[in-house]
Amino acid sequence: MSSVTVRRRTPGAYALLVSLIVLALVMLLPFVIIAVNAFKTPAEYSAHGPLSLPKGLYLQGLKDFWQRVDFGGKLVNSVIISGSVAVLAVILSVLNAYALGIGRIRGRVSIMVVLLLANTMPQEVLVYPLYFVSKKVGLYDTRISVIIIFTAIQSAFGTYLLSSVLSSFPREILEAARMDGAGRLRILWRIVVPISRPTLGVLFVLFFIWTWNEFFLPLIFLISNENQTVPVALGVLQGQRLMDATMTSSSALLGIIPAIVFFLIFQRTLTRGITVGSAN
């Protein structure tokens, strides 16, 4: 059987495609409902419920909300914070994983367990200690404080994923590079990083989007409106006893567009990997 025949679009392959499309649509259904409510007037939503179709495109609410919370400013803050965290946490993850996954230094399991404290402990643990520390060093209510905190948290996951992947890294390649006289840093930069590009891409995307959606710690550490991120700004729509469902829908859609665009741009890096074979 030649490889050409294997890759034919068999009925089975079509069946798979169709079922995956159906799955994708099911996954998207909530987004459709959000979109439907995003453009309703509040009265329409209240009178006909969330599942009715809008009669027209109502955008005034969104415009008002944009100005009310200075949404443009929040977008800038979110981009700065998420972008910085994604870049810094990927760099730290690479450095750590190089030591743990390739170097396989002694005590790596213990080191990993300690690093993973960032994931294993509940986030509320960080609140009071970091509040006192950030106040002391003058970083309370600054975007930098949030960048530093999330760089630490995200890079724990990055270190774990990357060092797990790197521990199956083909040793022959490293040996060959060393034979050519390459130093350790050079091996990291010219061999390990390029070969792990798909994983680095995934980390970059995940870090950006996770940080983008973080609500709780930014809520605590970004007090001034001028420092706040998109999810914190959406919080003003959820009152003590009332909420604004239509505006929440439209502003949420608006708030995730940058994250989706980011994902769509960077998802190419997830597939454009250099395989071990071609790097040889």
Next chain:
Amino acid sequence: MTQTLSAPPRTATRKPIVRRRDGISYAVYLVPSGVLFVGIILVPFLMNIGFSLTTWDGIGKPRWIGLQNYTKLFSDGDFWASFEHNIALVIAMAIIPAAIGLVLAAALFDVIGKRFGPRTASILRACIYLPQVLPFAVAGIVWAWMLAPDNGALNETLKKIGLGSLREDWLGDPKIALYTVMGVMIWVQIGFPLIVFMAGLQRVDPSLYEAAEIDGASWWRRFWYITIPQIRPELYVVLLICTVAAIKTFDKIYILTKGGPGGATRVPAYLSWQNFFEKTQVGYGAAIATVLTLITVVLTVVFLRRQDRLERADA
């Protein structure tokens, strides 16, 4: 052929090339993170253990009370009883998403990507990943609309397609609510393993698949003998991280059900949060957080040990 499949060629011969001397100097690469971690994670964690031995409302001076918070916690029946719900959440947030994610990743990579083009695969992946991008505060509102008993989308659809008898009060019936929550969690979670696994598959040497295809190995055999072993590192990571997340989670559940009806979906992690921020009993909250951390750390140690042993066995 089976020989080639069960033993990927590049792992065939491998000698350890890392010597002791290297081990020390590799540690240099940990320094930047080390400094950050001590400041941001380790010190707060130790401070939290300190708080857990006090009674404190977050302001002013904590008052030392020794282990009282812990004795109170160990006799708190509600706390330990609600751990049962965590098993359901581990299934819904770690095991099922990892399993589905694995099959989806293999299907998208190996079948769709190769026969219908990588663009089709990318679009499908993006759609399935999308729930991860949506803040759950908003997703939760929408799910409540869809699951509403009287005119929710799900019950209405069931009625329209003649399955009216299957209608339920999805979040209101104590016998069903936990399963409903599980379903929503799977929806949220699937995208994460999927993109991690798909990135992992990029590392796989295409010649492995080609060789298997030429030998006429079925899709299922390729999945089992190539895909899974090749992305085993990712599989470990996803399982551990998602399990830890499932044990810690409460926010999504509280957005959906507030732990109800009547405590049917209550989870222990909420208790820590509630004591920190609602009851401002930071000392007791810290004790709960410490216990939760210990549980997940033990799990992590067991898991990482096993993973490390298998990695060494491979090498």
Next chain:
Amino acid sequence: MFKTGKTLAALTAGLLALSACGSGGSTSSPKELKLWHYEGPDSAMGVAWNQAIKEFEQTHPGVKVKFEEKGFEQIQKTAPMVLNSKDAPDILEYNKGNATTGLLAKQGLLTDISAEVTKRGWDKQLSPNIAETAKYDAKGVMGGDKWYGVPNYAEYLQVFYNKKLFDKYGVKVPTTFEEFTAAMDAFAKKGVTPMANGGAEYPAQQYLYQLALSKADRPWVDRFERYTGKVDFHDPAWTYAATTFADWVKKGYIAKSSVSTKAEDAGTSFISGKYPMFFSGSWWYGRFEKEIKTFDWDTFLWPGTKMTLGSSGNLWVVPKGSGNKQLAYDFIAITMKKDIQNLLANNGGVPVAADPNGVTDPKNKKLIENYQTLVSNDGLGFYPDWPAPGYYDVLVAGTQKLMNGTAAPNQVLDSFAKPYEENLSTIGH
């Protein structure tokens, strides 16, 4: 191959530089009043306070009000931390109650404004019933001796009803409790669930507490809310409340399917004309006025009771670290003036010191009259979730069990008693 690296480095440098600028601490200068609240700009309070800010700037030339609208949750979660830092505002809106203003007062984060209250005569403008939630004792329990805040508005619960549905089913608007149950029964018999409810949130517990209040008196409320005596959760009032509530669900006065629904669902289903009645708070009033277009609606107080749920609204509080306390008091004084109070009333709020003659809309007038009836009867019974932090969740869980029938009224009352007693033991620690 190095290209990615350089781009990344440049990106990091750029982003960090951006994040560093413009994040300097905002110290409050004497020429700036830093003011926070969390009411939407279209709400009665939002409109009135916006006007108050304008008037303040007119009467204080050279002083600028730096207003920031906050999210409710952010203030709830972070107030103690913010007030304990140099980023504290000069004046802010904060929730009344032991777990909120009471706690901050106890922690020494709020200014005791008693002297200012007497000096400016606010104590005379506020009825004792309303003032109770503005005054706290050294343990942070409300009804104390020191003023820590000033409320501009009040809130209370009443029955909103859909006139069209009453006409359609030929049901008479009730004036006594017997007529009230008869009306519910008439609707239920015709297959219409009479009362809108949200079992996952506050509406259910408010029905329950109202039933208890209808068999209670002021000392009962004081014992429960202010710990002035022992509370018996199996007394006639609580027992009546729990059994009647469960009974109403069984009879279909309250839909069993509302067990998982939220307050928002209850409100919108009333707006859409699905339910004839909704017993809830005056906070819905403005929204109902704006959004109900297909039927006439009106309100009546819960029949056959002296007491109903209600209290002052949220408070203006002045942080200990406020750099502009006098300006903050001046601002509060403006919000208590007749014109601002009337503006609040005309936008569907319940002002604490309005002049009914200045209120034009007849419905708004009735809103205020009902309130004044309650206050003159000393009839505001507060809310059931106040006595203990986290009690809201306990009440939600209990009422859900009553609705689902998974626990008997007696068991549910036991589940209310335990956390209540636990909280009592921590008060004053």
